[in-house]
Amino acid sequence: MNAPRKAVVLLSGGLDSSTTLAIAREQGFELWAISFDYGQKHRFELDAARRLAQAFDVKKHVIVKIDLGAFGGSALTSDIEVPKDRSTDQMEAAIPITYVPARNTVFLSTALGWAETLDCSDLFIGVNAVDYSGYPDCRPEFVEAFTRLANLATKTGVEGTADWKVHAPLIDLTKAEIVRKGTALGVDYAMTHTCYDPNEAGLACGHCDACQLRLQGFEQAGLSDPAAYQ
């Protein structure tokens, strides 16, 4: 019997990445998870990532510290206020202030390095067409360009012994479809953390873009969100 193929899954601790983890498991991959402590204000998501990694019995979960906050420029890592109660039109109008410059590029690159040491050539990332709401590094073209880079940037790519795959199984799904998919796969969404601006107890605000998209997703899926709100 062959050993199962390994996958490195980017696990933020949110709804999308936990669903992605469940999809990787469903596809028969052995799970390795990576999270980032990058100076985000919503650090409760790292606790969520730890809970999820344990619930999914991943082989190893690493949390890599990298101080992207040193650069500023995003409401997620600096003193800029997280916008609340924006309409869908507002969310879609421009790249939001919650965009962290080059975040997914840094995360995928680091995951690539780890995967290379594991003899693994499958990465999973939970980007999707609704959630990006203007984030450049959540689009299919970005994922495709990163895959091309991976095949040039690595030992295994150069030697032709690996064929990097960057799986983005949510990319074409609406938030409602993601919630239905994850529910069918047994994801306990009570464990996940989505809010960009939780209170001190870690309770979600219900009003930032991330909370609004999440709540709409559950509503449209005809399900109720088990997460705790303020």
Add this chain to the structure above:
Amino acid sequence: MNAPRKAVVLLSGGLDSSTTLAIAREQGFELWAISFDYGQKHRFELDAARRLAQAFDVKKHVIVKIDLGAFGGSALTSDIEVPKDRSTDQMEAAIPITYVPARNTVFLSTALGWAETLDCSDLFIGVNAVDYSGYPDCRPEFVEAFTRLANLATKTGVEGTADWKVHAPLIDLTKAEIVRKGTALGVDYAMTHTCYDPNEAGLACGHCDACQLRLQGFEQAGLSDPAAYQ
């Protein structure tokens, strides 16, 4: 008068990156420098980077901490011994154990994020055709693929307001040509640190691949290396 164009320069503190810094200055760029504290054993290079940043009067020098050593897999970040006194044939035969998985991808991605917050779209990296000696992420194809990714991964790339350029001015130069170029531009190579395996006082070993390539470069350029060796 227009403000000078900004450039973010990857500054390891070695011979190549200091020469690259001098070239960016010669080209009229305003200098911003980024270094990485990534768990390398040869941390003396960070002191060198600090000295060089000061000598070149850069606008800002950031040192980003990211623990790539957590993954292992390289002689530069783990207990694996740094190879010594290898022949040129040995150096060129295969990707060496000093290769840090996806290092340049992670570094360039992080530099990209910082540059984006600075309204800068010029990155400089000192990769070159001799020094890579088998490192996949030092080849022209890699630099080209990263540029393509940058234009898809960023706000400015997407909005069409920036056209990312990844300058690799040393890519076609031999080590001797680099030394001559830097000397002509006034680089004080006594300030630089190249060795992968310095002693406790920070003195270079003279026998690792990096030291050997450096010493050969000075010799072939008909110059003497002002750095201190054990």
